[in-house]
Amino acid sequence: MAYLRLSHDDRRAQLLELGKRHFLARPYESISMDEVAEEARVSKGLLYHYFPTKREFYMACLRSAIDELLAVTQPVADAAPDVTLRGAIDGYLRYVEEHATAYQAVLRGSIGSDPEVSAIADGFREAIYRRIAAALPEPPGPLLGLAIKGWIGFVEAVSLAWAPTRHPPRAVLVDLLAGELAHVLQASGGAPLTPPS
């Protein structure tokens, strides 16, 4: 077996990429650490050095996918709120388009109502919630808070249903999702999003 010399971080990144290709596209039970090690051309011992158990490897892959989703929906500095929102939604849907199976795995979990898997997805929802709340002129009250969480659920349900066919095209969905947030904010007594100060 030919070892490629990589730094610790590069090796970890390589293994994560490979792990995501497997874990986020196939049932958890069907994946063997042996197979992943072989494909990465590393020893099984080295794979376990980075990820001590299959479960930890899986969780690291989920977290990495969530980090990607957070990165592609990152607000653009100094942009108008509407531009930021539409850019974030577009980035999100682009991710769904390119990684449909991964997206479904992250949101639905693939080793179940495992509390740790749910916590990863909930952490993502909370991060999105905080970004929206931060763009409001004042902290959301109870009703507005629920409405924002509802909108996040709206986006997920639309995206999950859209992922298999990706029809209608992304731009149509960006309009729908951005329009809904504006309406939800207005209907629950919130002010429109404000430009970053």
Place this chain on the structure above:
Amino acid sequence: MAYLRLSHDDRRAQLLELGKRHFLARPYESISMDEVAEEARVSKGLLYHYFPTKREFYMACLRSAIDELLAVTQPVADAAPDVTLRGAIDGYLRYVEEHATAYQAVLRGSIGSDPEVSAIADGFREAIYRRIAAALPEPPGPLLGLAIKGWIGFVEAVSLAWAPTRHPPRAVLVDLLAGELAHVLQASGGAPLTPPS
């Protein structure tokens, strides 16, 4: 152990009620069939006669909870669409209010991304989808179809976030959720809901 003589259906219903009290309120792993049998004052053999495995018992409890949710959201015959919609949402939120833990268990699953658990929750979503679609003057196209699924996700996310505190009161949420469906239909090119013909 004193056996109470019950008909087959009554016995099954009794065991399901008891099962729901346990399975929908506590972690799956923490529940023993022995304990349920004892509480129901039946032999373990009789419990297994109705539900051959703990898993089958659990699934039957989930399905029973979904049937209840479908029943309390049943459209009222001959009512105006708005009255039907608000009545259904009110019934749904009332169920969430009274069975908060059960609701969360059904929607999130408590033995995981078990495909069978997901299928039960998805079956419920599809039933609600079909009811809404049936109340439209024509079958929804792709965008409208996604928007309706999005609204169902909106309702779930709002309800899950609302369940722990039940604040603000139900009536406020009925307004929010009914208003969102009207807006979603309009924004994605759908006609308003029509009275049952």
